[in-house]
Amino acid sequence: MRIYLLIAAIAGGVTWLITPLIRHIAIHIGAVGEVRARDVHTVPTPRMGGLGMLIGFAFAIIYASRIPFTAGLFEGNNQEWVILIGAVLICLIGMADDLWDLDWMLKMSGQLLTSVFVAWGGLQIISLPLGSLITASPSLSIAITAILIVASINAVNFVDGLDGLASGIVAIGGIAFAIYSYIIARNSPSYASMATLIDVAMVGICVGFILHNWHPAKLFMGDSGSMLLGYLITCASIVMTGRLDPASIHASIYLPVFMPILLPILVLFLPVLDMCLAIVRRLSHGQSPMHPDRMHLHHRMLRIGHSVQGAVLILWGWAALIAFGSIMILFFRASHVLIGFCIAVVLLTVATMYPYLKRRLPEIAQENMTYKAARRKAQHASAQETVTDNEGPREHK
Template identity: 80%
Template structure:
């Protein structure tokens, strides 16, 4: 465990250190986001923060490759190197979008090509609780993996609308993934786990970047960051569960809720929900699924009356509830988990709706007062006519 904490600290420290350098570079090359109608920020802010996160991740992984406890993961398999190459390609695609604002179809095509490459390189969902995908069709395994990676990349990209929101949600998911993968690794002869390694490095770069990205942000992660985070957390989940044989793991550890397809959805529930709602909303209006608007979950939180920091904190709370609520069934009785989640849901619901009710309740009381006065006036007029 101490080795993983060291890797997380290295990833976070490197990201924190190089972020100001990347910010200066973004300004120099013109990767500065103009203020658009849908944006929350009021002044042009440099993007490309994902480059700093990529550097932090790669440095942490290279450092890990030299640690005896983990180095075997790099010698025995090419998965780590394929994931790092894919991370660099995803981040470069995001940099191109941060600088030149690529057409969404071109960006989607690039995401798909990179996902296919990573899947072809060995990062695949090769088994499900229903059976082996490779036995059915290697092409099917690659296709499902690529689609899952692209979907997660865009889910995180959709939710990246407030300072610290996307990085915080992914960090929460990364912690949940790391705990679960570490538990699984303890059932194997070696405690070393590629999934845990990716997760802790991911959490580290998120925390290191949040220190510069907390409202008011000095630098945005841009598509180079949001796509990188979606890519990495999905690769970690695929490495963790996509090769897991349910028959070889004790039932107290492996639960149906953690199936390879459902696990990213549970941990990234808010980004996936926001993406699905946005796609349905835009298609129903005859618009492109990538057409920008101000109807995302974080925009609605601001519309209710929350400030940026308050909205981010509450959305983090919802993400933590879903991620750790699902994970807690490994340690507590389902009945107790259900009670705890119900209480937390009530608390978060009150916190979410408080600004709205704070302003709305006086309006409701005023409306009721006016209604009663109007009713008494009508009754008085009616009695006077008699």
């Protein structure tokens, strides 16, 4: 465990140190995000922070290949280097978008080609646990892997709308999955795990970048960063769960992450939910699925009345609840986990709606008072009319 913490610290430290230099480079070459109608920030801010994150990740992986505990993961296996090459390619595509605002179809084509390359290079979902072990054909494995990577890349890209939001959510998911992969690795002769290594390095670069990206951000990660994080967290899940045999793992351990396709959805629930809602919303309005708008989850949080920091912290809380809720049954009874989960849901719901309720409840009380006053006035007027009718002129004989 101490080795993994050291690797995470190295990844985070390198990212933190190199990011100011990346900021100056971004300003020099014109990778500066102009303020658009859908943006929350009000000042043009340099982007392309993903390059600093890539350097931090690459440095951590190269360091891990040189130390005894994790060096065995790199012997006779090119999968790690294929993942690193894929990370470079994904980051380059994102950098191109940060510079020139690529068309979404061109950008997605690059994502798909890179995902196919990585899958062809050995990162594949070999088995799908659907009751019994189903061995997929090579072409099907490559297709499923590529689709999963592209979906996760765009899910993180969709949620990257507030300072520190995407990197924090991915870090939370990475910590949860690192714990799970570490527990699984304890069943092997060596505790070393490539999935855990990727996760801790990814968490490190997220933390190192957040120190520069907390509101008000000095630098945005841009598509180069959001695409890189979506790619890495999916690669980590595929490295481990894509080759798991359910028969070799105790049911209580395997239950939290039932199949490889479900795992990224659990640790990236909010980004995936935001992406699905955006696609449905835009298609229902006859728009492209990639058409920008101000209806994402973080936009809704701001409209409720949260500050940028408050919205980010609450969304982090929801991400942590879902990510860690899936692994808590490894340590506690399912009934206890369910009770704790329900309590956390209530608390987070109250925190989420508090600004709206704080503003709306007095308005409702005032509306009720106005309605009651108007009703009493109407009743009084009706009573006066009745009295007038009863006391009106009578016919005299």
